[in-house]
Amino acid sequence: MQIHVVQQNQNLFGIAQAYGTTVNDIVEANELPNPNRLVVGQALVIPIVGSFYWVQPGDTLFSIGHKFNIPYQQLASVNRIPTNQILSVGTRLYIPPRPKKRAEFNGYVEPRGTTVAPTLVEGAREAAPHLTYLAPFSFQAQRDGSLKEPLLNDFPAIAKANNVILMMVITNQENDQFSDELGRILLNDMTIQNRFLNNIVATAKRLGFRDIHFDFEFLRPADREAYNNFLRKAKARFSAQGWLLSTALAPKTSREQQGLWYEAHDYRAHGEIVDFVVIMTYEWGYSGGPAMAVSPIGPVRKVIEYALTEMPASKIMMGQNLYGYDWTLPFVQGTVARAVSPQQAIQIAANNNVPIQYDMRAQAPFFNYVDSTGKRHEVWFEDARSIQAKFNLVKELNLRGMSYWKLGLAFPQNWLLIAENFDVVKH
Numbered sequence: 001m002q003i004h005v006v007q008q009n010q011n012l013f014g015i016a017q018a019y020g021t022t023v024n025d026i027v028e029a030n031e032l033p034n035p036n037r038l039v040v041g042q043a044l045v046i047p048i049v050g051s052f053y054w055v056q057p058g059d060t061l062f063s064i065g066h067k068f069n070i071p072y073q074q075l076a077s078v079n080r081i082p083t084n085q086i087l088s089v090g091t092r093l094y095i096p097p098r099p100k101k102r103a104e105f106n107g108y109v110e111p112r113g114t115t116v117a118p119t120l121v122e123g124a125r126e127a128a129p130h131l132t133y134l135a136p137f138s139f140q141a142q143r144d145g146s147l148k149e150p151l152l153n154d155f156p157a158i159a160k161a162n163n164v165i166l167m168m169v170i171t172n173q174e175n176d177q178f179s180d181e182l183g184r185i186l187l188n189d190m191t192i193q194n195r196f197l198n199n200i201v202a203t204a205k206r207l208g209f210r211d212i213h214f215d216f217e218f219l220r221p222a223d224r225e226a227y228n229n230f231l232r233k234a235k236a237r238f239s240a241q242g243w244l245l246s247t248a249l250a251p252k253t254s255r256e257q258q259g260l261w262y263e264a265h266d267y268r269a270h271g272e273i274v275d276f277v278v279i280m281t282y283e284w285g286y287s288g289g290p291a292m293a294v295s296p297i298g299p300v301r302k303v304i305e306y307a308l309t310e311m312p313a314s315k316i317m318m319g320q321n322l323y324g325y326d327w328t329l330p331f332v333q334g335t336v337a338r339a340v341s342p343q344q345a346i347q348i349a350a351n352n353n354v355p356i357q358y359d360m361r362a363q364a365p366f367f368n369y370v371d372s373t374g375k376r377h378e379v380w381f382e383d384a385r386s387i388q389a390k391f392n393l394v395k396e397l398n399l400r401g402m403s404y405w406k407l408g409l410a411f412p413q414n415w416l417l418i419a420e421n422f423d424v425v426k427h
Contacts, residue, residue: 001045001047001050001416002045003043003051003385004045005042005043006041015046020048023035030412031412032044034347041356041358049097050095050097053093053095054092055088061075061083061087074096100422101395101421104133104425105401105403105422106132106133107133107134107404108169108404109124109134109136109155109408110137117408120153121154121158123410125154129415129424130419131162134164134167135166136169137150137169137171138170139168140170140173140174141171141182144192147199165210165211165244168204172216179218180223183220183223183227184219184220209243210427211244211245211275212246217248219265221264224263224264227266228270231269231270235273245274246274246275246277246278248280249265249278249279250280253303255268267310268310271312275315276314276315276317278403279303279319281318283321284296287336290331291327291331291378292380296364297364297393298361308397317400317402319403320387320405322382322406323342323409325339325379326345340381341381341410342413343410345365345379345381348369348379367379384417391417
């Protein structure tokens with residue numbers, strides 16, 4: 001499979017000819033919102049076996065082989081050239097498919113309101129063949145130890161049909177906000193805590209959940225060890241049922257990182273107690289902040305490399321956003337950016353006839369435009385290049401896999417590239 005970046009004056013017919021495929025195959029693979037109006041800088045996934053590489057100044061067979069993790073002798077053989085041949089700039093080399101790594105993938109899905117939006121059901125159905133876990137968000141813990149259940153709709157049936165484990169996400173949310181007081185009660189009042197665990201077990205049995213996932217955020221720093229002890233107790237209860245236990249963790253870069261989001265999350269203890277963690281490596285660029293990449297590769301790497309000092313790679317799922325944001329400029333504190341899917345971002349660029357740029361440092365695409373009222377905008381989102389950069393990081397660091405927040409935002413290239421890079425673990 002090839003990632004192609006659209007250049008000035010290119011069209012689908014010419015691109016298809018260059019790669020020996022068809023216009024229809026490219027349109028279908030990318031679910032193109034703009035097949036007759038490609039955007040300069042737009043990344044396309046070309047559905048071919050293997051890929052092509054055009055020789056750059058300074059390239060040798062050895063350096064290209066190293067880049068793609070292929071022995072240079074094999075590269076020469078596949079392309080029917082001598083191993084000592086000096087390569088001319090612009091020469092096209094065929095890169096054969098590379099071995100796939102086994103990895104796990106999770107997708108959160110967040111039904112809101114009184115009904116489940118059809119886009120969420122379709123998003124879950126599209127993603128499920130590529131998932132190990134499906135995580136309806138969320139069961140909200142109550143102060144008496146009971147649970148407020150989310151709308152589940154067709155999600156259990158979709159999971160069962162695709163051999164996907166249902167992940168029971170439990171949060172300390174009240175009125176859509178994480179509550180440190182709710183967390184204090186659950187973690188310190190043993191009568192309520194035992195009732196809480198009993199209700200989790202009964203609910204998971206009734207609904208068929210096989211992974212219990214705590215997303216407890218903004219806990220009091222004083223409750224750090226109480227949370228660890230709670231997880232130890234929960235692990236014993238859930239293991240007796242044959243279930244997994246997982247947690248969501250704030251993106252820390254040191255053990256003693258300051259801030260209410262971070263201090264009660266003990267990476268080392270979670271790494272010892274639970275089966276795996278989801279690290280929320282996104283929201284550097286967020287709806288209430290200034291325009292920037294949502295999950296720039298450098299900060300993401302820094303968080304994961306710290307996590308690897310506290311727990312094994314086999315327990316780490318890297319968080320990944322399936323969305324971007326459209327900010328109005330200049331940024332004003334208190335304003336909120338609009339969330340957009342990758343497909344919506346491309347359509348916005350096409351409608352406004354502006355090129356898509358790519359930030360090599362952040363490994364993320366972005367563009368600027370002026371709307372019909374004269375207001376300036378900046379959009380950062382995800383594309384095939386940015387998600388491939390994250391997949392490369394998962395493979396380089398030998399992580400357990402990746403977890404998506406959240407399904408229902410169209411990004412067809414992502415699922416194609418999972419299939420190209422990984423054998424998805426199904427339990």
